[in-house]
Amino acid sequence: MMKAGGFPYVVPMLLLSVAFFATPLAVLVGFSFTGPDGATMANYGRFFGDAFNFRVLVNTARLGLETVLATTLLGVPIALLYWHSGKTARQVIIFLTLIPMLTSNVVRTFAWIVILGRQGPISEALLGLGLIGRPMTLMFTELGLVMAMCQIDLPLIILPLVAILSRTPVQYTEAAQVSGAGPWRIFVTVLVPLMLPSLLAGWILVFASTSSSFVTQVVIGGARNVYVPQLIYREVGTLFDWPLASAIAVVLLLSTGCLLVTMTMISRHRRLVGHG
Numbered sequence: 001m002m003k004a005g006g007f008p009y010v011v012p013m014l015l016l017s018v019a020f021f022a023t024p025l026a027v028l029v030g031f032s033f034t035g036p037d038g039a040t041m042a043n044y045g046r047f048f049g050d051a052f053n054f055r056v057l058v059n060t061a062r063l064g065l066e067t068v069l070a071t072t073l074l075g076v077p078i079a080l081l082y083w084h085s086g087k088t089a090r091q092v093i094i095f096l097t098l099i100p101m102l103t104s105n106v107v108r109t110f111a112w113i114v115i116l117g118r119q120g121p122i123s124e125a126l127l128g129l130g131l132i133g134r135p136m137t138l139m140f141t142e143l144g145l146v147m148a149m150c151q152i153d154l155p156l157i158i159l160p161l162v163a164i165l166s167r168t169p170v171q172y173t174e175a176a177q178v179s180g181a182g183p184w185r186i187f188v189t190v191l192v193p194l195m196l197p198s199l200l201a202g203w204i205l206v207f208a209s210t211s212s213s214f215v216t217q218v219v220i221g222g223a224r225n226v227y228v229p230q231l232i233y234r235e236v237g238t239l240f241d242w243p244l245a246s247a248i249a250v251v252l253l254l255s256t257g258c259l260l261v262t263m264t265m266i267s268r269h270r271r272l273v274g275h276g
Helices: 004-032 040-049 051-084 085-102 103-114 122-127 142-165 171-176 183-211 214-222 228-238 242-275
Strands: none
Touching: 004 122, 004 183, 004 242, 040 051, 040 242, 051 085, 051 122, 051 142, 051 183, 051 228, 103 122, 103 142, 122 142, 142 183, 142 214, 171 183, 183 242, 214 228
């Protein structure tokens, strides 16, 4: 419990949180209930009354989950490689992980236009292997968007895993080996429970980043793949319907929050089962 003498040091943080998080969020929620005749739920009714909007919400959640899965499949092996490497190799892995974060998200997004285009390295490699007969593009496809978001958000899942594995003694796996456990059993019964809290943190960061990444969704996904941030931009920048845009933003926050709570509950359940 915090001592009474330490409270003054927390006051600036509380004031900043209220001023720059709680207050804007309260204004957003209040605006979502605004109508010509005062407070109303009509904005939410307009959103959920359109089947297209619900489909966009589902597509946004699916995009976030696909990116979470892709970053997990790539991030876990990289984190394990870090854990088993020496000092120099660890420094290289951290350096390569942090370099993309030092580049603007906009710059990285536009770089993917070249990579995913008809004359990009992916198309040229598939042509060289004889897997396709003519140049192809992954631009304006969900697959191309997941690939771009995976590269952009990969550090968000690698860094939490590296943080917890760097504090994990190698003796844990050695003890399991002495007990006769194979590599896969060690991974499932020893490493996964240890990594689960960090995985959860990474999933939350990746999902939140992907589902709200307006620039990448527009540039890579194109006009055919519409997600919630694009709906909000349309209502604000084109139709100037701020109350409906606020309602859509609140729906995005609530739906994202529900998924994250579900992830947390699953994580706690698995840990309870593991210790049972």
